[in-house]
Amino acid sequence: MKVLIIGGTGLISAGIVTHLIARGAEVSMYNRGARERTVPSEVALIQGDRNQGDAFAAEFRGRRYDAVIDMICFTPEQAEATVRTFGGRCEHLLFCSTVCTYGVKVPPQVLIDERFPQEPISGYGRGKVACEGIFRRAHDRGDFKATILRPSHTYGPGGALIDQLEFDACSWDRIERGLPVIVADGGMGLWQSTHRDDCGQLFAYAALNPATYGEDYNATRDEVLTWRDYYEQVGRALGKPVQLVTLSADRIVALDPQRFGLLKEITRFHGAYTSAKAKRDVPEFRCVIGLTEGAAETFADVRRRGAWRKGASDAMYQRLVDDALAVDPPA
Numbered sequence: 347m348k349v350l351i352i353g354g355t356g357l358i359s360a361g362i363v364t365h366l367i368a369r370g371a372e373v374s375m376y377n378r379g380a381r382e383r384t385v386p387s388e389v390a391l392i393q394g395d396r397n398q399g400d401a402f403a404a405e406f407r408g409r410r411y412d413a414v415i416d417m418i419c420f421t422p423e424q425a426e427a428t429v430r431t432f433g434g435r436c437e438h439l440l441f442c443s444t445v446c447t448y449g450v451k452v453p454p455q456v457l458i459d460e461r462f463p464q465e466p467i468s469g470y471g472r473g474k475v476a477c478e479g480i481f482r483r484a485h486d487r488g489d490f491k492a493t494i495l496r497p498s499h500t501y502g503p504g505g506a507l508i509d510q511l512e513f514d515a516c517s518w519d520r521i522e523r524g525l526p527v528i529v530a531d532g533g534m535g536l537w538q539s540t541h542r543d544d545c546g547q548l549f550a551y552a553a554l555n556p557a558t559y560g561e562d563y564n565a566t567r568d569e570v571l572t573w574r575d576y577y578e579q580v581g582r583a584l585g586k587p588v589q590l591v592t593l594s595a596d597r598i599v600a601l602d603p604q605r606f607g608l609l610k611e612i613t614r615f616h617g618a619y620t621s622a623k624a625k626r627d628v629p630e631f632r633c634v635i636g637l638t639e640g641a642a643e644t645f646a647d648v649r650r651r652g653a654w655r656k657g658a659s660d661a662m663y664q665r666l667v668d669d670a671l672a673v674d675p676p677a
């Protein structure tokens with residue numbers, strides 16, 4: 347099986363590559379080479395920028411793949427470029443979308459499945475919905491077989507571990523130092539986090555699996571956590587107890603909407619999904635890495651890269667903690 351990954355050195359793609367190699371696939375990846383990443387020696391690297399329209403298409407004119415996985419497609423223009431470049435040149439196109447395409451309502455059965463209305467609230471989610479439509483139409487025309495995969499929060503070595511407020515959280519350093527950390531709105535919102543190797547297994551085994559042709563899948567670990575659980579499990583990876591204080595999401599976002607953009611657009615809302623459909627059609631997909639184990643591995647990598655974010659001297663964060671303690675002092 348010949349597979350091309352567009353954006354192959356990214357966080358989730360690293361997990362996909364691991365499982366594709368285990369599957370015996372011949373893997374190529376296409377990226378700009380902008381970041382330092384260790385790439386397995388058996389992977390062929392093609393350097394280029396997917397946004398350079400003509401050069402992107404020209405690079406692949408004489409090549410054919412069994413499966414192409416587009417990991418770095420956010421706009422209709424990028425989706426159209428992928429369809430033009432690989433239509434008729436691959437059997438199967440897998441598009442990495444996101445659960446942010448669903449919007450923020452809570453279904454009666456709590457878990458969001460693939461039939462839930464796609465009413466995204468962010469530009470990111472709206473862009474992915476538009477891309478999904480372009481790949482579906484290419485599938486219907488017979489350009490290739492298309493499959494849409496929607497990860498929720500996915501983490502692992504190579505990236506930082508989010509907290510409820512920020513992508514690059516300062517709360518992990520605060521927990522290490524015995525300082526309180528903030529959850530929004532009481533911390534009872536629901537959340538799911540998936541290790542990139544578990545998520546990557548779904549992509550790798552969905553490739554060239556006819557059951558997935560023309561289908562869409564949530565790509566999440568089953569375990570549903572409250573934000574309180576999330577901090578607790580990550581705290582275990584640090585070997586420290588966690589002191590939580592709480593403040594309304596509105597109050598936190600109002601202080602700095604840009605800094606707390608993750609909370610504003612994503613983590614203040616319901617985030618619990620079912621991946622039962624993916625497990626039905628791709629039996630190899632089994633999430634085995636728990637959050638405490640995955641967080642410990644991620645932190646070790648963050649420290650190795652010298653990217654550990656300090657939190658104790660963060661005045662804005664401390665101001666939020668002081669506000670929370672003033673409203674609700676510890677017993």
Ligand SMILES: NC(=O)c1ccc[n+]([C@@H]2O[C@H](COP(=O)([O-])OP(=O)(O)OC[C@H]3O[C@@H](n4cnc5c(N)ncnc54)[C@H](OP(=O)(O)O)[C@@H]3O)[C@@H](O)[C@H]2O)c1
Pocket residue numbers: 352353354355356357358359376377378379380381394395396397417418419442443444445496497498499500501
């Ligand atoms: N991580 C999550 O929690 C999460 C959740 C839901 C959905 N997703 C989706 O997952 C996908 C991948 O996310 P990720 O977090 O794994 O990505 P990532 O770590 O940011 O990796 C991006 C990859 O794309 C390459 N790249 C970036 N711009 C490029 C360009 N113009 N041309 C060619 N290659 C380019 C990067 O390498 P170079 O920089 O060297 O080019 C890298 O290999 C995205 O579509 C995202 O929407 C992620």
